[in-house]
Amino acid sequence: MPTTHPRHQVTETETVHEALEIARAAWPNETSPSKLLTRLVxxxxxxxxxxxxxxxELRRRALSELHQEHPWPQGPGYLDAVREQDWAE
Structure with missing residues (x-):
């Protein structure tokens, strides 16, 4: 079936075979190995x-990606410098 998503090939090793057998017991109405593998994933x-x-770790990665896409424009130490200013009242 045509798709724009990446495809992955999985060889049915003994370990994968055992996982599929467990999946078949868990989801007996599902017969497609591809769908069983997707459910296992x-x-x-x-x-x-x-x-x-x-x-x-996922939050750290998301924040890192966000920072790369939208860096702080004032540069490091900006807030400390603002806090140290003598503000007129």
């Missing part, structure tokens, strides 16, 4: 997101 994603260390 999504379940694995949910499990990984339960880990606080992984969630923190």
């Amino acid at each position: 999504v379940e694995g994603q949910h499990r990984l997101l339960e880990n606080p260390r992984i969630r923190a």
Whole structure:
């Protein structure tokens, strides 16, 4: 089926075969190996997101990407310099 998304090839090694057998037991109405693998990937994603260390790393990456796209225009130390100014009342 045509798609613009990247495709990935997975060889059914013994480990993958065992994972598919477990997936078939979990989702008996699903017969397509591709769909079973997709469900396994999504379940694995949910499990990984339960880990606080992984969630923190994802937040760090998102902030880093945001900073690269939208850098602070005043440069480092700007807020400290503003705070040190003697403001007229």
